[in-house]
Amino acid sequence: MESIIQIDQLTKRFPAGTGQFTALKNISLEFRKGEFTGFVGPSGSGKTTLLNIIGSLDTPTEGEVTVLGHSIAQLSHKQSAQLRNRHLGFIFQTYNLFPVYTVYENVEFALLLQHMPAAERRKAVLDALEWVGLTDKIDSKPAQLSGGEGQRVAIARAMVKQPAIMLADEPTANLDSKNSHHILQTMKQLNEELNTTFLFATHDEKVMAYLTRIISLEDGRVVKDDVIMMDNVMED
Amino acid sequence: MLAIQLAFKNISGAGFRTILNIAVLSFAFVVIIFYNGVLEGWNQQARRDTMEWEIGQGQLWVPGYDPLDYLSYQDAHGPIPETLKPQIAAGQLAPVLVAQASAFPQGRMQGVVLKGIDPGQKMLKIPTALLEGQEAEMPALVGKRMAQSIKVKEGDQLLLRWRDKNGAFDAREVTIAGIFDSNVPTIDGGQIWLPLERLQEMLGLPGEATLLVAGEGFTPFANAPWAFKDHDYLLADLDMIIQSKKGASGIVYGLLLVIALLAIFDTQVLSIFRRQKEIGTYIALGMTRWQVVRIFTVEGAAYSILAILLGAVYGAPLLWYLSKTGWAMPSASQDMGISIAEKIYPVFGAGLILATVLLVVLSATIVSFLPARKIAKLNPTDALKGKIQ
Numbered sequence: 041m042e043s044i045i046q047i048d049q050l051t052k053r054f055p056a057g058t059g060q061f062t063a064l065k066n067i068s069l070e071f072r073k074g075e076f077t078g079f080v081g082p083s084g085s086g087k088t089t090l091l092n093i094i095g096s097l098d099t100p101t102e103g104e105v106t107v108l109g110h111s112i113a114q115l116s117h118k119q120s121a122q123l124r125n126r127h128l129g130f131i132f133q134t135y136n137l138f139p140v141y142t143v144y145e146n147v148e149f150a151l152l153l154q155h156m157p158a159a160e161r162r163k164a165v166l167d168a169l170e171w172v173g174l175t176d177k178i179d180s181k182p183a184q185l186s187g188g189e190g191q192r193v194a195i196a197r198a199m200v201k202q203p204a205i206m207l208a209d210e211p212t213a214n215l216d217s218k219n220s221h222h223i224l225q226t227m228k229q230l231n232e233e234l235n236t237t238f239l240f241a242t243h244d245e246k247v248m249a250y251l252t253r254i255i256s257l258e259d260g261r262v263v264k265d266d267v268i269m270m271d272n273v274m275e276d
Numbered sequence: 277m278l279a280i281q282l283a284f285k286n287i288s289g290a291g292f293r294t295i296l297n298i299a300v301l302s303f304a305f306v307v308i309i310f311y312n313g314v315l316e317g318w319n320q321q322a323r324r325d326t327m328e329w330e331i332g333q334g335q336l337w338v339p340g341y342d343p344l345d346y347l348s349y350q351d352a353h354g355p356i357p358e359t360l361k362p363q364i365a366a367g368q369l370a371p372v373l374v375a376q377a378s379a380f381p382q383g384r385m386q387g388v389v390l391k392g393i394d395p396g397q398k399m400l401k402i403p404t405a406l407l408e409g410q411e412a413e414m415p416a417l418v419g420k421r422m423a424q425s426i427k428v429k430e431g432d433q434l435l436l437r438w439r440d441k442n443g444a445f446d447a448r449e450v451t452i453a454g455i456f457d458s459n460v461p462t463i464d465g466g467q468i469w470l471p472l473e474r475l476q477e478m479l480g481l482p483g484e485a486t487l488l489v490a491g492e493g494f495t496p497f498a499n500a501p502w503a504f505k506d507h508d509y510l511l512a513d514l515d516m517i518i519q520s521k522k523g524a525s526g527i528v529y530g531l532l533l534v535i536a537l538l539a540i541f542d543t544q545v546l547s548i549f550r551r552q553k554e555i556g557t558y559i560a561l562g563m564t565r566w567q568v569v570r571i572f573t574v575e576g577a578a579y580s581i582l583a584i585l586l587g588a589v590y591g592a593p594l595l596w597y598l599s600k601t602g603w604a605m606p607s608a609s610q611d612m613g614i615s616i617a618e619k620i621y622p623v624f625g626a627g628l629i630l631a632t633v634l635l636v637v638l639s640a641t642i643v644s645f646l647p648a649r650k651i652a653k654l655n656p657t658d659a660l661k662g663k664i665q
Contacts (some may be wrong), residue, residue, distance in 0.1 A: 089657075097560060097656045119565050125562020132660070136557040140289020151277055155560045199559075 043236060044204060045071040045094060047168040051259075052101035053088055063089040065223075065260045068175045071239065076231050077242040078247060081257035086090050087241035088209055090257070094239060095128055095207045108204060124261070129198030129236075133210035135190040137197075138180040143169070144178040147196045154201065170198035172226055188219030191228065199230055205237045212244050228230070279567065283574035287582070297539050300641065301583035305538035306591035308529040309632050313595065313622035314603060315525060319518045320623055323457070323511055327459040328401045332489040333508045336360070336502035337370070341486050349389070353484045357501040360488060360526065368396040368494040373475050377438035379468065381426035386655070389467045392485075396645045399491035402463065406454035407471045414474060415453035419464025423455045430455055433472070436468070441480040448478070458475030459618075533639060537581075538577050540641045548572065548647055555651055556659030563653045573649060576644020581636045598622055637652035 052064040064086045071072070071077060079087040092098040095106055096112050105112040108127055115123065124130075137146050147168055151161045169175050172192040182190055191211060198206055212220035213256055231238050241248055248254060256264035287294045327333070341352035356364065356371055365368040373392035378385050394402075395407040407415045418428065428434055430452055437447040450470065458464055476482050488502065496504040548555070558568045602619030 092657045095560065097660070117566075121559070121564040121567075123563050124560060130557075132560075133559070134553070134662070136553055136560075138554060138557070140286055145285070150561050152281075238325045 041071050042073050043107055044073050046106045048104045050100050050105055053101045063260050067262055071237060073237055074235040075253055076238045076251055077253040078242050078251040079255050079257055080243055080248060085172050085257040087257055088261040091207050091209055091239060091241045095121050095130060127204045129203040129206040131194050131198050131208040135194040135215045137190060143174060143180050143193050146193055147200050150197060150201045155238055161266045166202050168196040174198045187215050188222060191215060191223050195226055203232060207239050210243045212247055224250045279570040279574045287575055293394060293543060297579045298583045298586055300539045301357055301536040301580060302587035304532040305583055305587040305636050308531055309629060311529050312524050312628050313588050313616055314620055315522055315623040316628060319618045319622060321516055325459045326511060326514060329354050329458050330463045331397050331496060332491050334507045335491040335510060336488040337505055338486050338502055344460045346376055349374050353481055355483050361499060363494055366570050369488040370394055370399045371472060372487050372489060373472060374486040375438060375479055379426060379438050382436040386426060386489055390475055391467055391469050392472040393469055394472045399489055399554050403454055403456050414448055414450040416450035417454050417456060417469040418452060420455055420457050421461060421464045422467060424430040428452050449631060471568060480632055537643045540579055544572060544576055544644050544647045548650055552662045556656050557658040569648045569651050571644045572648035573641060577637055577641040580640030584633055592646050595624055599624060
């Protein structure tokens with residue numbers, strides 16, 4: 041399978057007080073299309089930082105990160121925005137839905153940025169909402185949704201543009217067990233049917249049970265990189 | 277287009293905050309238009325009244341006449357030039373003779389200006405017809421300010437003393453034939469109007485005048501024996517007063533606008549602080565930072581557009597009503613020495629409304645842009661975490 045993300049000797053430092061804090065140290069990884077991979081580790085291990093750099097929301101201090109052939113460090117603001125808009129989907133722990141938009145409008149947002157024609161846009165939004173089972177909620181506002189429904193809207197918003205890579209930062213942290221499995225099954229199905237690459241930052245056991253590759257981080261270093269078979273998916 | 281769409285969606289979802297901002301800004305918008313409308317109405321009214329009551333379509337002055345120098349009055353007269361007599365006969369020019377005198381109301385002495393005018397003139401609105409057909413030997417007209425100042429009423433006698441062309445003192449009682457009510461103080465305060473021929477006779481200046489008021493149909497010609505003063509010259513002082521009033525009023529409506537804009541500025545600063553995650557999400561979903569800045573800037577501008585629409589809803593009927601019924605001025609304003617009517621009818625021209633709309637939209641856009649610029653410097657990962665202080 042083709043390699044879509046290459047990380048070579050990545051180091052990321054942040055200013056901290058008078059000195060600097062090293063969040064990631066000499067990380068080298070490669071990801072292929074269709075992976076369902078998770079970065080696991082305790083808080084402060086660098087999971088989210090790594091996800092942010094792959095998502096071009098942040099840049100490396102040292103080393104090289106290439107996503108879909110684009111070197112993250114070399115991208116202008118506009119180019120990185122285009123990369124995110126066209127090829128990357130984000131799912132956040134707190135869903136980050138726009139509170140004043142309806143479910144439909146939240147999902148439609150990414151397509152508006154792509155200037156997709158209205159009819160095509162509507163079909164794509166309704167397909168995405170059907171995928172996550174929320175066609176009956178299209179006119180609801182985020183405040184009227186349960187946690188699980190909110191995260192499903194976030195998944196629909198991320199997948200509606202059919203990105204090559206989905207980046208999910210603790211997607212189940214605010215969900216109960218039943219909703220977590222529902223969300224994970226939806227993402228797994230998406231991964232299998234559309235061959236979308238999923239990268240998670242998590243320390244949730246439920247998520248780990250679905251992953252096909254687990255990369256363990258500790259103090260900004262990769263301490264383990266395990267490829268797992270798919271027959272151990274947990275059922276609630 | 278997307279920015280406009282999103283901005284309107286955001287402010288419609290902001291609820292009470294939006295209502296408050298729009299209400300304050302619309303109030304400022306209506307008051308600014310009202311203030312300017314009153315000034316414009318006053319300006320137009322004062323110019324119109326001054327033309328109708330005092331200066332006509334312009335004036336021709338005898339050499340040496342200076343209306344602001346009373347000492348010039350003694351010599352500021354001359355025979356009416358032959359070349360201008362046809363226009364006088366045609367009713368295009370009205371001669372006025374000006375002289376200094378003293379009045380003795382209730383035994384006290386007061387300096388006055390005597391003005392002789394043809395009782396049959398139709399050029400000015402001064403009711404000079406009252407000077408005709410009077411039984412009184414010497415009828416006189418005064419304005420309401422003058423009547424109040426010397427405490428006379430219609431039919432009262434008033435002793436006048438003046439110097440004739442040879443400098444000899446003479447005195448006579450005049451009878452107040454009428455008291456006119458004009459908004460123009462410069463034809464009223466300290467002035468007594470007499471029939472032209474009678475004043476010429478009193479001064480020993482038959483056929484002479486100080487100035488000629490031009491009416492409709494008069495065309496100034498080159499090499500006229502007396503200098504023609506046009507509206508720009510004669511209304512210069514009035515225009516200057518209006519301009520200075522505009523400046524003073526500008527401070528008031530500037531303050532109003534600043535208060536309204538501060539509300540928007542505050543809202544935008546608060547929005548950027550409170551909506552960090554939203555900003556981070558916009559960027560994560562593929563917006564550039566400047567696209568997000570544009571959304572927030574358009575949001576501020578949208579407040580002003582909604583404020584203008586709201587202002588139009590309640591302001592249009594209110595201002596229309598005021599423009600029809602007028603705005604009563606306090607009685608003290610009559611003593612200010614400038615043309616102020618008892619009621620000013622505000623004039624709300626398209627130019628005024630358009631300029632105010634542009635001012636409000638532009639300033640609201642600028643004060644929204646200033647805090648929104650901060651977004652361009654945001655680190656999206658910090659924004660997503662809500663870490664920005």
